[in-house]
Amino acid sequence: MQRAPAPDQDQRDQMHGRQVAAMFGRIAGWYDFLNHTLSLGLDIYWRWRLARAARPEPGSTVLDLAAGTLDVSVALTRQYPDVRVAAVDFALPMLERGQRKLADGLFERIMPVQGDGRKLPLPDESVSAATIAFGIRNIRPRLSAHREVLRVLKPGGRFCILEFGTGRRKVWGGLYNFYLDKVLPGLGKLISGDPAAYRYLAETIREFPDERQLARELMDAGYARVFHVAMLSGIVYLHVAEKADGVEAQTPFEPSAPQEPEAVQG
Numbered sequence: 001m002q003r004a005p006a007p008d009q010d011q012r013d014q015m016h017g018r019q020v021a022a023m024f025g026r027i028a029g030w031y032d033f034l035n036h037t038l039s040l041g042l043d044i045y046w047r048w049r050l051a052r053a054a055r056p057e058p059g060s061t062v063l064d065l066a067a068g069t070l071d072v073s074v075a076l077t078r079q080y081p082d083v084r085v086a087a088v089d090f091a092l093p094m095l096e097r098g099q100r101k102l103a104d105g106l107f108e109r110i111m112p113v114q115g116d117g118r119k120l121p122l123p124d125e126s127v128s129a130a131t132i133a134f135g136i137r138n139i140r141p142r143l144s145a146h147r148e149v150l151r152v153l154k155p156g157g158r159f160c161i162l163e164f165g166t167g168r169r170k171v172w173g174g175l176y177n178f179y180l181d182k183v184l185p186g187l188g189k190l191i192s193g194d195p196a197a198y199r200y201l202a203e204t205i206r207e208f209p210d211e212r213q214l215a216r217e218l219m220d221a222g223y224a225r226v227f228h229v230a231m232l233s234g235i236v237y238l239h240v241a242e243k244a245d246g247v248e249a250q251t252p253f254e255p256s257a258p259q260e261p262e263a264v265q266g
């Protein structure tokens with residue numbers, strides 16, 4: 001009997017995507033409660049900072065990628081009363097859960113769309129800003145999401161990324177690292193009954209590039225300027241990548257402008 005050929009990278013990425021979508025589908029019911037509990041409510045402030053950094057044009061559309069249960073989408077509509085949000089996520093149960101938050105006219109302003117960040121269901125230059133909170137870590141390959149967001153952004157638009165610090169450096173004398181390795185998977189297992197999901201969370205946080213590597217990656221994808229803000233001693237980072245204004249963005253993989261990523265105080 002002939003063995004099936006080993007899956008290539010593209011097939012492994014597709015498989016990974018299906019597993020991630022299924023995993024978030026399983027924990028959708030617990031997601032918000034766990035988020036607020038495990039972060040002691042700080043996640044609300046972090047998402048508010050993310051929305052504030054987006055600075056969309058008045059009356060325009062913002063992309064909230066990996067929108068999950070729509071907390072960032074709602075934060076965007078609160079801060080910018082005249083924008084619409086395209087809330088894209090490939091896990092339908094997460095979006096469905098989030099729709100409970102769409103009271104008071106938000107139905108008309110937030111459009112949940114099931115879609116993949118590696119192939120966005122949006123036309124070129126159709127959004128004036130894009131956000132992603134705790135989602136970029138899950139997308140493989142990241143570069144396809146960086147490029148897709150760049151494609152749909154209008155010139156001068158911002159791609160704002162909220163993500164945990166890698167935990168590879170000691171934060172608070174190792175307390176954050178202990179939390180990542182022991183507390184998070186333990187509590188996640190206890191509450192959601194899905195230990196794999198919260199082990200996966202800690203693993204992907206550790207594997208994620210640090211702020212300088214991510215900035216380099218974004219510049220290589222074609223963004224014109226990248227900077228970051230470290231929050232809570234580097235437990236969470238806000239990364240901002242800007243598309244070139246007016247002129248054509250650089251083609252991915254062309255040598256990027258010799259510009260150093262900046263750090264801004266949080």
Ligand SMILES: C[S@@+](CC[C@H](N)C(=O)[O-])C[C@H]1O[C@@H](n2cnc3c(N)ncnc32)[C@H](O)[C@@H]1O
Pocket residue numbers: 017020021024035047065066067068069070071072088089090091094115116117118132133134135138139140
């Ligand atoms: C940790 S949750 C974050 C949800 C939300 N942004 C928040 O702040 O709570 C990550 C989300 O990313 C979504 N996701 C992961 N990979 C994706 C992809 N390739 N395309 C679209 N959504 C994706 C998952 O389905 C999940 O809802």
